Amino acid sequence: MTIKGIDVSSYQPSDFSTSGLDFVIVKATEGVGYVNPKMTTQAAHAREDGLVVGFYHFLRPGDMAAQAQFFTDRACSMEGDPLFADWEDPDVSSANKDQFLSEVKKLRGKAHRVGLYCNRDYWLNRDSTSNAGDALWIADYVNPGTPRITASWLFHQYAEHPIDSNLARFPDRAALRTWATVKGVSG
Template identity: 80%
Template sequence: MTVKGIDVSSYQSSDFSTAGLDFVIIKASKGAGYVNPKMVAQTVRARKAGLIVGFYHFLRPGDMVAQAQFFTGHVCSMEGDPLFADWEDPGVSAVDKDRFLSELKKLRGNGHRIGLYCNRDYWLNRDKTSNAGDALWIADYVNPGAPRITAPWLFHQYAEHPIDSSVARFSDRAALRAWATVKQN
């Protein structure tokens, strides 16, 4: 895999290294009340480096429709930026995850790819529908590009130290950008 990226949140600085990267996925929000205070600065940094930028919302127990509305109301995305649900809270069910993805698709699906981030355990043992929207971003800390699942995935988070690192299943940055900018119906 030659397409490499990281994800950042308020735990990382706004001047993270962009060397050798093709994409950055930025935490935008969590639940129905938290917005990453560094999101705008992190976005500016990534865009200035010419990277593909995506955003994620950390799902918390509660009203999934309200969380999708909160996310779309606060994320500083542009058309063509992939948007992800981050599913790792044990209080969020597979039904909740699907409800969020459905609402996010209604709200932003025409200009954005909508995807799911989760770890291997959630995908294999908690998920009941195999619904990942337009893209599965799987966390499994093994060799890059070799997650231990059979489902089709587009992004693989393979390391979390010193920073969350991922590869994407695209031939190059241009192919990733083309995928991200496709208009949805």
């Protein structure tokens, strides 16, 4: 069973439709210098409609500890909101993404699940450790819920137009919220 969600960044409006959705994952930060100017209003809009809210940080080359600190200091997350590393930059290595996940776990792991977003190619051809933290969020633009990987995934981004559309492997919103609020436990 799966539930539906979307992910948003500054490219989407703050008053996006939440009809039929159970979760929204909001871009918070990128590198050590960018904060999504719509993050707070996008998250508030989703929360007002009772959706589970998560946040992601777009990884850039550089100091992973500094990026983890930047993300955790600036994301307008509340306890229990899942936090994700967005691994798409070709100059960010598998070791870099692992270090970022570890740093965020140190900073926020007792109050947040910490996971990895990447596309199928990165997971199959660039990843060298199979480390996705608490959750793998895989982008593969195929039929919803059928990403072409053998690894266990919890979130699947299956379309990017007109908006990034996702499924999560939970029977309902309450199950996702329960998973997200389990403190200090991986997997």
